Amino acid sequence: MTATREQDVVELLVDQHNRIRQMFGEMEKAQGDRKRELFEDLVRLLAVHETAEEEVVHPVARRKIEAGEQVVDARLHEEDQAKHMLAELYDLGPDKPEFDIRFRAAKEAILQHAEREERDEFSSLREKVDANQLKRMADAVRAAERTAPTRPHPRTPESAAGNLVAGPPLAVFDRVRDAMREMVKKGKD
């Protein structure tokens, strides 16, 4: 990822999509413990990325872009489906024979979702939202993402931050959302 202060929110999110694409590729080649570890990393990265979109980006797109309501509702529906696909994969476990087939289906769905965002949502955001606001939105996404580290801290496994991003995907997504909302609320107080 090449996050810099000057990046706008579209560049930041497209970079994250590329990182997600790369991790899906790495996962397909991995075996054993490495596969389990990569799957957990992918769940954390997706929880943080999708939740930041839901809290910071989709609300602006809903108001500003053409057919914003329909575009954003479709993206939210896909994000919800992705969460549930990840939850089923987690319950199944990466060693089961069906895991790889279902993982490929989740990969297709999640990468298509990212492409639809880039094509139908982000490109319109660039047209409808001024450059300064797009940069402020990038700051807000980065601030939201800092509340939820993409890795548990190795030395403090029992810390709140460590627990935030560990465990079953639905719980990880919920905790990341709560942490981001808390951060946004504090920012407004």
Ligand SMILES: [Fe+2]
């Ligand atoms: Fe998304």
Ligand SMILES: [Fe+2]
């Ligand atoms: Fe995305």
